[in-house]
Amino acid sequence: MSKITSQAFRAQFSSKVIVIPTRHDTKSGQRIVRWKDIQQCFKDAQYIMNGEEVVLFLTDDDLDDLIPLRIAHHPDVVLDVVTADSGQNDSSSTMNPGSTLVLESNPSSIRSISAGNVSDNDSGIGGSQSLVARSSDGIRPFGRNATALRITEIDDNQALVVRTQGLLSSEIPVHGTEERSDQLLLEMDSAMALQEQLCQLKHVVERIQQQMHEVQQTIQQTDQQKQHIDGIVQKMEQQSQQVAHSQQQARQQMQQVDQQQQLQQQQIEENLQRTQQTDQQTQHHHQQIQERIEEATQMTQQIDQQKQQIDEIMQKGEQKDQQAEQSQQQVQQNIKETLQKIQEVDQKQQQIEEILQKTHQMDQQLQQQIDEVSQRVQQIDQQVEKSQQQMQHHIEETSQNIGQMDQEVYRAFDRFALVQYRVQSILTMSFQEMSAPRLFIVLPKETAMVDEQGKPYPFQFRLYYLCECGSLTTGENTNETQEIHMAKHSGYDLVNPNEFIDKYGTYLLTMMYMVKYGSNTDRRKVPPLLGLHLANDVETDQEDLEFVKKNIRRLVSATIFYLEDAVGAINEDLDASTCRELGTLDLEELKSYLQVEHDESVTGDLCQTTTQDGNCVWICSEHQLEYHQSTMQRLESVITASSGSYYEEAGEVKVKITSDEFVKRFYDAMIKLRGIQSARNLPSPAVLELKLDCHGVTKRLTTDIIAIKLSTLNSLTLDFERHSITTEISQGEVAMKIVRLSEMTSSSSSN
Structure with a gap:
């Protein structure tokens, strides 16, 4: 049979021992006693004493009391429970002869017992109150769970009646002071034993008392109703008396x-x-x-x-x-x-x-x-x-x-x-007119044909063009940045390489550095080792391009080595006159340095194109076609927005001017179209028909048409709200005729 661990307690100054089972704390692993369990057995419990030491509540790591409150288990020890009543000193547990003995419980119900007469001041006595024997000499506690009594005026020849809620009744003859107190203690101990048995029914009795309280409230309400009814009956009796009196005075109202x-x-x-x-x-x-x-x-x-x-x-x-x-x-x-x-x-x-x-x-x-x-x-x-x-x-x-x-x-x-500074200077330099490509490099034809120092011979060089594509030629509907690359052409042999290198050696060395290390500006980007981006669909001299693609690194390094030895290291700024000469280099001058067949093009796969800013660039046919398509789409969208028309083959444009914003968009589209048409050998607009629906755009229209510089414009028609004017314009009189028409337009609008 397993043993149940428990803790012994007793009220201070009392010999009655109460055993409370302990509990197991799963976190700490020790046996504990809850403070709530102690209070259920010892009401008004204040603290616990172990001899002369105070037993403290268990705390956590922060020295805060654990919830619910608890104390540690003290095996084989009887702990003293100090209550509010036990704070008084037990200086004498006996009564001297002639003293008065008072048994009381504070603060609930009290019974007063005198000689031959017992009076109840309360309907019951709380079972959890402490019983204290108080005499004129001192206080003696009788333990907890005793019935509260008050005994006054004890005579020597009278009997003391002790009642505990109807459960115990005995008479104690009171003759001597000490004998009476001992008998009373024995009687109280037996009463406490019975009272402890009733503790289990305490909660049930409390519930019944609550229900009794509710019934009493109901009875009070019923009594109030009865009193109200009695008042009504009294009023009715008074009224009947008044009626009887009125019968005597007024018999006519009897009915x-x-x-x-x-x-x-x-x-x-x-x-x-x-x-x-x-x-x-x-x-x-x-x-x-x-x-x-x-x-x-x-x-x-x-x-x-x-x-x-x-x-x-x-x-x-x-x-x-x-x-x-x-x-x-x-x-x-x-x-x-x-x-x-x-x-x-x-x-x-x-x-x-x-x-x-x-x-x-x-x-x-x-x-x-x-x-x-x-x-x-x-x-x-x-x-x-x-x-x-x-x-x-x-x-x-x-x-x-x-x-x-x-x-x-x-x-x-x-x-x-x-x-890098020189490369960016060259890439950012712009020209409005440039008859020949300006971006080109030279590479050896064969890497094996070198001298003892590893230098290639001059007559073995070949010239290759670079496409100037970038953000200037990127379509509006794409976010991709185009990179400068080698044109889809097998290149040209140099006729007089010594003279060519003497004249453009520093510039060529800068271009070779650009190809080897790469460069990046706001509008153009050159990746390192440009030859890796050679196209695979070139029809002529496929073997030469394959040779360049496979040996691009060695070819670029050999060219740089040769040019550094020929023109010296780059220690000074690039000559600005050399860059300007590149902008004015014409095809005939360039052709004089190249070995070109009779019907072969000098520019390879490149086409001249005018950008939106009016600058001239040389780009490959593939990028020129993309640029042309995007420009035509933009021009067609502008013309369609004005309910106009454009016939590319006939070179005829008809638009309807509605606002300054439309004039600007039309002007930008015409500038781009001019560069595209000249590069693709297509006819530029020769007939321009403009229809004006408002007067505020006349001056702006005149200025922008003059700025277009359409040298092939043969006919200009201005259609106003009331009449139209058609004028034939010769090539030498374009600007003058437009100015006169502008003046006529202004005068007619003012009228």
Whole structure:
């Protein structure tokens, strides 16, 4: 049978011991007693004492009291519970002769018992109040859960009657002071024992008291109704007296008074019926109270059943003890088996000792070998020291070489920055008129044909053009940035390479640096090693391009090496006159340096195009076609927005001018169209028909048409709101005729 751990308590200055079961705290693993359980047995409990020490509540890591409040279990110790009543000093537990004994419980119900007369000042006494015997000499506590009594004026020849809520009644003859107090203590102890048994029914009684309180409230309401009815009856009697008096004075009104009396009689009967109903309800409430008392009795029976269940649990505990004994027997068997295994282990240990002896012999042999190895290591250390000294000397020489290399690297960075500056200067330079491409490079025809120093011969160079595509020629409907690349052409051999390199060597060296290292400006981007972007669909000299693609790195490096030796390192700014000469270089001059067949184009795959800013660029046919398509789409959208038309083959444009914003968009589209048409050998607009729907755009229209500079414009028609004017314009009189038409337009609009 398992033992239930508990803690013993007693009220201070009392010998009555109460045992409270402890609880197991799963977090800390220790046994504890809840403060709430202590308060249920010791009402008004203030703190706990263990001899002269105060028992503190358990706290957490922050020294805050654990919730719910609890104390630690003190085995084999009876703890003292200090209550509010026990704070008074127990200076004398006996009564002197002639003193007055008072038993009281503070602050609830009090019973006063005198000689031959017992008066109840309350309907009951709380079972959890402390009983204190108070005399003129001192105070003596009688423990908790005792019935509260007050005893006054005890005579020597009178009997003391002690009642505990109808459960105990005895008489104590009071003759001597000490004998009476001892008898009273014994009687109180027996009363406390009975009262402890009633603690279990305390909550049930409290519920019944609450229900009784509700019934009392109902009865009070019923009494109020009865008082109200009695008042009505008294009023009716007064009215009947008044009626009788009025009958004597006015017999003529007798009939009316009789009718009123009948009505009043009916009301009285109704009130009586209501009173009867109220009495019935009161009886019903009494029945309910009786039923609840029966329920309390049933609950008492249930408590007895629970006690039986506890007994069954205790029996099960005994069964578990038996099972534990069986498990102990099994453990003993396991111990025997373990001892056998230990014997086997001892045998194995003997074997291990033999192995250790053999191992010791092997260790001695190994020690001899280690000594030999240590001697060899010393020899190696000496060799390592020599090699370290040599390595240190080599490191010092290497550090000096690294310092020289750092200086060369810094120079290379400065040189690279200068090259990038020159490349960006060339790429950002713009020309409104440029008859020949300005971006080109030269590469050796074959890498194997070099001299002893690795320099390629001058007559072995070949010229290749670069496409100037970028954000200037990117369509409006794309976000991709086009990169400068080599044109789809096999290149041209140089007729007079020495003269060509003498004139453009510095510029060519800058272009070769751009191809090798790359560059990036706001409008153009050059990736490193441009030759990797060569096209695969070139029809002529496919073998030459394949050779360039496979050997691009070696070819670029060989060209840079040759040009650096020919023109010197780049240490000064690029000559601005050389850049200007590139802008004015015409096809005939360029053709004089190239080996070109009779019908072969000098510009390769490049086409001249005018950008929106009015600058001239040379781009490949593929990008020129994309640029033309985007420009035509923009022009068509502008013309369609004005309900106009454009006939590209006839070179005829008809638009309707509606606002200044439309004039600007039309002007931008015409500028782009002019460059595209000239590059593709298509006719530019020769007939321009403008229809004006408002007067505010006339001046702006005149200025923008003059700025277009359409040298092929033959006819200009201005259609106003009331009349139209058609004028034939010769090529030399374009600007003048337009100005005159502008003046006519202004005068007509003012009229």
